[in-house]
Amino acid sequence: MSDKNERRAFPDWEKLYKAEPVEKMPWFNPELDSDLAEALEALDIRGGLALDIGTGPGTQAFRLAEMGFEVTATDLSPTAIRKARKAAREKVLNIDFRVDNILATRLSGKFDIIFDRGCFHVLPPEQRGVYGEAVEGLLNDGGYFFLKCFSHRETKVQGGPYRFTRKALKEAFGPAFRAISIKDTVYQGTLEALPKALFSVWVRK
Ligand SMILES: C[S@@+](CC[C@H](N)C(=O)[O-])C[C@H]1O[C@@H](n2cnc3c(N)ncnc32)[C@H](O)[C@@H]1O
DSSP states (O other): OOOTTSOOOOOOHHHHHHHSOGGGSTTOOSSOOHHHHHHHHHTTOOOSEEEEETOTTOHHHHHHHHHTOEEEEEESOHHHHHHHHHHHHHTTOOOEEEEOOGGGOOOOSOEEEEEEESSGGGSOGGGHHHHHHHHHHHEEEEEEEEEEEEBTTOOSSOSOSOOBOHHHHHHHHTTTEEEEEEEEEEOOSSOSSOOEEEEEEEEEO
């Protein structure tokens, strides 16, 4: 069961990125998310146009660019984008970082893969439909959408992101997307006990 009706509170993202080094944030993972790495390997996807929604520290965008993807990475927070852009420049990585609210996206064009590691699960429940339509509109025919979010099995973290069941994800994305896989996993980051998560792979119907 998802806690769809329970209202959760989130930080002011811009204030947070101004106040804290990204390396201290619970979601900071310098490596490519291992579930995404596995999925890309299994699907034999080695390049193309990639979008990282809610990129935050930008680490996922960095790793995808290093693998040869042409990456666009967006976040609501101008400071997150400014910091990620600076870090990418230092690594000599060419990534199109943009300030963008996925719920009122100004992105145009289509992507071969879209990755969301932790943005969807912080959005207001009533905006999930808007989010799904945005992702649908930004994905190429035959493209893949990869989503990592907290699982309903995560009970130790106080507050934090919305939790999801497989059923809730299928309700949110089922109308427009076909689920290739939804697996139990963890959300890698800086917390001692890694939160329980779901990693799902979708294609447009
Ligand atoms: C839990 S963090 C995950 C950051 C990054 N994906 C990672 O794995 O390191 C969620 C991110 O989503 C961003 N965000 C929240 N709402 C957003 C929105 N409506 N549009 C775009 N980004 C958003 C936040 O600023 C934050 O950086």
